[in-house]
Amino acid sequence: MPNLVTARLRLEPVAPRHAPDLLALYRDPPVAEWYGRWTWPQIESETRRMAFGWRNDGVHKWMAYHLVTGQCVGRGGLSRAVVDGRPRLELGWVLHGRFWGQGYATEIGRAGLDLAFGPLGADEVVSFTETRNSRSRAVMRRLGFTYAKPLLIENEPYALYALSRPPA
Template sequence: MTERLRLEPVRPALADDLWLLHQDAGIARWYGGTYSRAEARERAAGMGATWAGGGVHKWLAYDRESGGLVGRGGLSYQEVDGARRLEAGWAVRGSLWGRGYASEIGRASLAVAFDELNADEVVSFTEVDNLRSRAVMERLGFGSPREIRHRGEPFVLYVLPRPQGRH
């Protein structure tokens, strides 16, 4: 739970919500288009297996008051810039942009990374022209942006080392 959100690990039972989320034009733009129901089931199953195996993965984020689907985000291990790294990410429905939900998901992710997983660093990356997501990264304290190639496309990678004094 965060101040406004209930975060649920993505698992097969939430495949329909994952599908619904990825029908949103504001999200589909950055994730290669909309998901089919089969893709959503496959991705939810994969994320659920990672969670069940003791790992970490993404959450679906729901408004605590209304129960409405807000977005998704959290942590996952990704192959980024030639190394397996702990990555924080978020995606919020376009109609809810500008309300601080991505930052709220990001802060929850960083709390898990540093306080529970004892991570030395967390990375975040996005397409070079995704200025909204880049602004969230900067608000959360990520720095040292540099361009990388991801899936053959130009992305920008940000890094957040463990803050001093955080154990």
């Protein structure tokens, strides 16, 4: 899968070589508050899982690098997953704390939607997050998602959002 370039970011399909950057991202304290504690073996297996997704499903998450500085900004994008009991195309984002508040998650999200409604020909994309994750919910609203329903995942309340293919 080729890299993709947006206004400010280079998006690289996650592969095993991204494991060090992904571990640094998940261990960034503002991210770890949401993602918990990750070990090196867990990250290695996570990057292998994502690379398999790219090979098997034709899509998975990207690592995002700043076009000018080369810094790792975060990761995000689409993946195929069973959500609320059926297979869906899911969109998500995670940013290093120092990059919050500058629209990078929205930029990654837009690239995901362009891929979903363009080359992948999807009719719908969903996104979900912990109900209390107001920053992630704001990204969803900014991208045009509307709230669909509450979900309970491992006893934690989540909010499910959906966005249909825009009319031609």
